Amino acid sequence: MALPPYIGPLGHAWHYLFLTICAAVFLFLIAPILVIVPLSFNAEPYFTFSQDMLALKPDAYSLRWYQDIIDNRQWLQSAKNSIIIAVFATSLATILGTVAALGLSRSYMPFRRVTMAVLISPMIVPIIISAAGMFFFYSKLGLAQTLPGLILAHTALGTPFVVITVTATLVGFDQTLVRAAAGLGAPPSRTFFKITMPLILPGVISGGLFAFITSFDEVVVVFFLAGFEQRTIPRQMWAGIREQISPTILAVATLLVFFSIMLLTAIELLRRRNERMRGLSPG
Amino acid sequence: MAIADATVQGITVDGVPLKDKLRRATRTSRVRAFLLVTPLLLFITVSFVLPIADMLFRSVDNPRISSLLPETVAALEQWDGKKLPDEAAFAALAKELKLRREDRNLGKAATRLNYERGGMRSLITKSARKLKRVERGPYKEAMVEIDEKWGQRETWAAIKLIGKRYTLVHYLAGVDRRFDADGNVVTQPEVRRIYITIWGRTLWVSLLVTAFCLLLGYPIAYLLATLPLRQSNLLMIMVLLPFWTSLLVRTTTWIVLLQSNGVINDILVWVGILSDEGRIRMIYNMTGTLIAMTQILLPFMVLPLYSVMKTISPSSMRAAQSLGANPFTAFVRIYMPQTVPGVGAGSLLVFIVSVGYYITPALVGGSTGQLISNFIAYHMKSSLNWGLAAALGAILLAGVLAIYWLYDRVVGIDNMKLG
16 A cells, blocks of 8 residues: 555554554454464463573473363364365255355346345354254254254354355356257256356355354354263363363364365365455456 | 238237237246245245244233133122122132132233233232132132232232233333333333333344444455455455354353453463453453354455445546545545445345344343343243243344344345355
8 A cells, every 4th residue: 555645744644543553453353363272282281471481491281282172082072063064065065055055146036036035044144043843843843952953053153155156156157058068969957067167166066165164153042952972172172161261272272273264275276266266356 | 811811900810910929938937936945935835934923922812811711800890990800700710810820820920910910920829728618708808808919909800811811011111111000002111111121132232233343344344355265265265264164163162262261361361451351341241141152153254345445446436546546535435335235235145143142142141231132032931921931032023024134125035146
């Protein structure tokens, strides 16, 4: 942001004040996440930097809390649950959501507004209400305290993200390509897999990642629907924060931060690829 | 020649009018499009919409007393509520209390009545125990003897009220109101008044969080929108990383930072601003809720603001300044009005999310930072007053849908962007 030459000293002062404010806000956003990373290597069971840590003495750092995660059957079980639920919920949500988005994007789609409102309702309704409703209903069906029940619940919560991202991708999709393929004799299935799918794939994957993170990070529905055996990572963290907050939580949190950095990178790469393929930005 | 005629009259080769053919083709396309959406629509209906509908039904459904004390409820149906009910009602209740005590359902009935009127639990339990010795009537005197509350028409009015199969009492309770003995809506006694405070607090916290997010988000969105793409992409990561980081992680970090032996207090003591005894209490109260929620929801404000600011041409500001406006005036009169759609979208989004916020207040809110969602969870998990939980949920849902409707009018669902 180059400053125009005509502004006076007051303008300069204001400009630097503005930059300071922005820096402070960025610090507010990011610092909490970064602070826990070194703290998770604390050799002592405290949540603050010891004198030795600040002096960068190697003895003050240790991997004991990471060892704790590996040794603890509860954490491993919850990691397993989290992954099973998220993988199944994401697959279901991605397939259902993509197919629905294909229908929603057709110009002939009837009742589009109402349908769209119903389909994205899981994203709008406050999570506590969804969780309460699911608790009653799934208990009646015998799905409470089971993994399939949690998978269904998380699929419902994840589909709106897939529908929205894939619909957005399809806005820039050139329908004449489909007609051209059909004109050249390709059956609809072949047209879909050879023409449509490769073009909308970035949107589908980023929708799927949204669904994945929604399920992976979800705790309220799990709180209501899961028994002890179905606890997921966030549920286990919740219990840890509520009951006995130990630095193991910080180690788990650090691992999750790196996990989200990976996801963010994936999303960002996909977004750029998508823009490039649609010719929105030079490559 | 025949084909040319047909074309003129709008008839295709196989003799069907072109209009019909087109109509049929359109219909096929509509059905096909709808069929693609059907699987998800069915799935969402079964796995999501029905559960919500079921919960809403629970907020008016009230089967417990009418199934546990059916004869009493039937006997009270004729009662006008002016004086005490007649002997038939007393006899029916005495009989049914004994029966429920035998089949061990008395506790359920007592709990349900106690939700409506404090003291009912002990009254019911005590009376059922003592009624065992009362073999025959008249029950009226016997019961008034056991407890004088049976001689008050309010007690009976409560039973009659809760005996109704469908009821609005949960909704009234959700806004600190109740029916009195004459069926009028009155305010709850002072000791039972909590929800108006909680609704007020929820709205107030949501407004404050929205205001803080706007205050903090506006400058950085402006910076991101005006920097060259390469630098702004880099800074954007600092907005997106928190957005993608687990909520539980972010809440944990605030506990670590804000607790009295936490990083921030330590720094303040170390710098000498605070004494070791004077550490500030920043968590497990309203302050903790506000700080954590603001940081967690800030990306929801920055992203819509950024996407609007990105479209504003910098030349309009320059034009204003060349026409003699000072930079401040130009910013306020020219730039800010153009960002209103972004401000509206971001604020509504943050507000919608914070009104229904649960996790962060539950973990860092202590007793003074709890919002309405936490009370819904409390009635779901601990007090098991599911009717009240459902009614509170229904009121919250209605509020959120109303704001959402506004959001749709202002921004449009189709313009919703992610990430």
